Amino acid sequence: MTVQEESAAAPGGTGQPLVRLTGVQKHYGNLHVLKDIELDVARGEVVVVIGPSGAGKSTLCRAINRLETIDEGDIFLDGQPLPQEGKALARLRADVGMVFQSFNLFAHKTVLENVTLGPIKVRKKSKAEADKRGKELLDRVGVGHQAGKYPAQLSGGQQQRVAIARALAMDPKVMLFDEPTSALDPEMIKEVLDVMVDLAERGMTMIVVTHEMGFARTAANRVVFMADGAIVETADPETFFTNPESDRAKDFLGKILKH
Amino acid sequence: MDVVWEHREAIALAFAYTVLLFLIAGVGSTILGTLLAGMRVGPIPVLRWAGAGYVTLVRNTPLVIVIIFFRYAAPKIDLKFNFIDVVIPTGAGDIRLNNIFAACTVGLTMYTAAFVCEALRSGINAVPLGQAEAARAVGMPFGGVMRHVVLPQAFRASIPPLANVQIALIKNTTVAGALGVAEAFVRMRGLINIDATARIPIFIAFAAIFVVLVEIISFAAHRLERRVRVA
Ligand SMILES: Nc1ncnc2c1ncn2[C@@H]1O[C@H](COP(=O)(O)OP(=O)(O)O)[C@@H](O)[C@H]1O
Numbered sequence: 001m002t003v004q005e006e007s008a009a010a011p012g013g014t015g016q017p018l019v020r021l022t023g024v025q026k027h028y029g030n031l032h033v034l035k036d037i038e039l040d041v042a043r044g045e046v047v048v049v050i051g052p053s054g055a056g057k058s059t060l061c062r063a064i065n066r067l068e069t070i071d072e073g074d075i076f077l078d079g080q081p082l083p084q085e086g087k088a089l090a091r092l093r094a095d096v097g098m099v100f101q102s103f104n105l106f107a108h109k110t111v112l113e114n115v116t117l118g119p120i121k122v123r124k125k126s127k128a129e130a131d132k133r134g135k136e137l138l139d140r141v142g143v144g145h146q147a148g149k150y151p152a153q154l155s156g157g158q159q160q161r162v163a164i165a166r167a168l169a170m171d172p173k174v175m176l177f178d179e180p181t182s183a184l185d186p187e188m189i190k191e192v193l194d195v196m197v198d199l200a201e202r203g204m205t206m207i208v209v210t211h212e213m214g215f216a217r218t219a220a221n222r223v224v225f226m227a228d229g230a231i232v233e234t235a236d237p238e239t240f241f242t243n244p245e246s247d248r249a250k251d252f253l254g255k256i257l258k259h
Numbered sequence: 260m261d262v263v264w265e266h267r268e269a270i271a272l273a274f275a276y277t278v279l280l281f282l283i284a285g286v287g288s289t290i291l292g293t294l295l296a297g298m299r300v301g302p303i304p305v306l307r308w309a310g311a312g313y314v315t316l317v318r319n320t321p322l323v324i325v326i327i328f329f330r331y332a333a334p335k336i337d338l339k340f341n342f343i344d345v346v347i348p349t350g351a352g353d354i355r356l357n358n359i360f361a362a363c364t365v366g367l368t369m370y371t372a373a374f375v376c377e378a379l380r381s382g383i384n385a386v387p388l389g390q391a392e393a394a395r396a397v398g399m400p401f402g403g404v405m406r407h408v409v410l411p412q413a414f415r416a417s418i419p420p421l422a423n424v425q426i427a428l429i430k431n432t433t434v435a436g437a438l439g440v441a442e443a444f445v446r447m448r449g450l451i452n453i454d455a456t457a458r459i460p461i462f463i464a465f466a467a468i469f470v471v472l473v474e475i476i477s478f479a480a481h482r483l484e485r486r487v488r489v490a
């Protein structure tokens with residue numbers, strides 16, 4: 001056995017992708033919603049997933065932390081296959097941060113409680129420790145002064161920033177964003193994107209479903225274009241936006257650039 | 260009204276049974292009903308099925324039959340409550356919590372739990388799916404998702420229907436009287452037998468006490484609803 005093999009097999013080794021999807025298939029009844037998906041995301045990489053509505057982008061995101069099951073194929077996180085269920089699955093989800101289009105902040109908890117619930121209940125941190133870190137993160141995303149309020153009292157942009165802080169509080173290995181700015185008024189999009197760019201610059205591994213080209217150009221290492229459940233094209237952002245290969249991508253970009 | 264006043268201690272004793280039946284079955288049915296609701300919305304098919312089966316069976320059976328089952332049929336299959344015999348002495352006589360009281364309490368608990376389950380389930384269904392998904396996404400197991408995120412919100416939405424369930428329960432305790440617990444309804448019949456001419460005042464007195472008890476439950480529910488209100 002060579003040294004190389006050994007390090008490749010060790011969990012947390014740097015040689016392997018942090019997220020790996022191979023041969024992933026999923027159906028909703030007759031609808032083939034994920035078609036033979038192959039995707040590797042390296043540690044520290046920022047991947048933007050783009051594509052028309054119904055392409056399967058949300059399903060892909062949700063499959064990575066197993067909010068959706070898959071029919072075939074394998075998904076690995078940090079070299080480990082996704083557990084089927086139970087405690088091991090919960091532990092995996094704790095390592096994968098998820099930010100939803102509709103924020104989904106816990107409506108009955110204050111902003112600070114939203115951020116500390118996971119650390120206290122899942123990571124078993126003390127309340128004092130969780131509060132301290134929670135406040136730091138809320139400050140970092142610019143909503144520290146709202147810590148005592150309830151989600152309904154915040155604007156959409158503020159809520160989404162709290163949702164990002166909530167995910168970060170778990171110290172995730174990778175963050176998934178499913179159209180994090182699609183439900184926001186235009187003037188609030190930037191404040192959320194700024195937080196995400198900052199996160200990318202700090203080296204977070206991110207998979208981001210978004211149509212925000214500015215973000216893709218600034219922060220993404222790679223753009224993955226999906227249509228009809230398949231990955232049609234993968235390219236660096238500049239190449240993808242200026243010189244897409246596939247007709248589907250050209251067509252799609254033509255549509256989103258027009259308005 | 261004299262006959263009512265004369266027998267005030269006996270009436271108080273009878274209502275003590277009523278309140279005890281209510282409190283024990285109230286707490287018991289809330290616990291059992293919460294478990295059933297958890298089973299019904301949970302991820303394990305066998306438990307979902309069992310929860311649904313329980314509710315369908317018990318909710319659609321008349322209460323009298325449920326209680327008669329525990330009082331008369333269950334002992335035949337060796338489900339007895341003979342080991343229970345608690346005597347609480349009071350100035351007006353002993354309160355005796357025996358096997359009959361236990362059978363009635365169990366019957367009331369199991370019957371009411373089906374309604375608690377459905378009230379909670381309607382509340383759970385009112386909580387947006389995204390709440391549970393967000394909780395799962397931070398790594399909470401099913402129990403934690405329910406306990407920390409879904410149930411607290413569902414509970415709030417369920418308080419009005421839950422209060423109705425508990426109001427029905429306190430009135431349903433009178434069924435226990437038919438089976439040998441000396442609760443309020445039994446005492447009322449007894450008094451009417453003593454003095455048939457006082458039928459109307461006796462009736463009004465007992466009705467009034469039930470109204471007061473039900474109003475207390477409503478008031479408590481109202482307070483609770485205000486306290487757990489989401490800002
Ligand atoms: N729970 C579901 N049941 C059935 N079909 C679904 C479900 N969720 C999504 N779909 C379908 O799967 C396809 C892909 O959905 P989605 O992943 O949400 O696409 P996108 O996020 O790219 O818009 C769509 O056609 C959608 O209607």
Ligand SMILES: [Mg+2]
Pocket residue numbers: 057058059178179
């Ligand atoms: Mg989507």
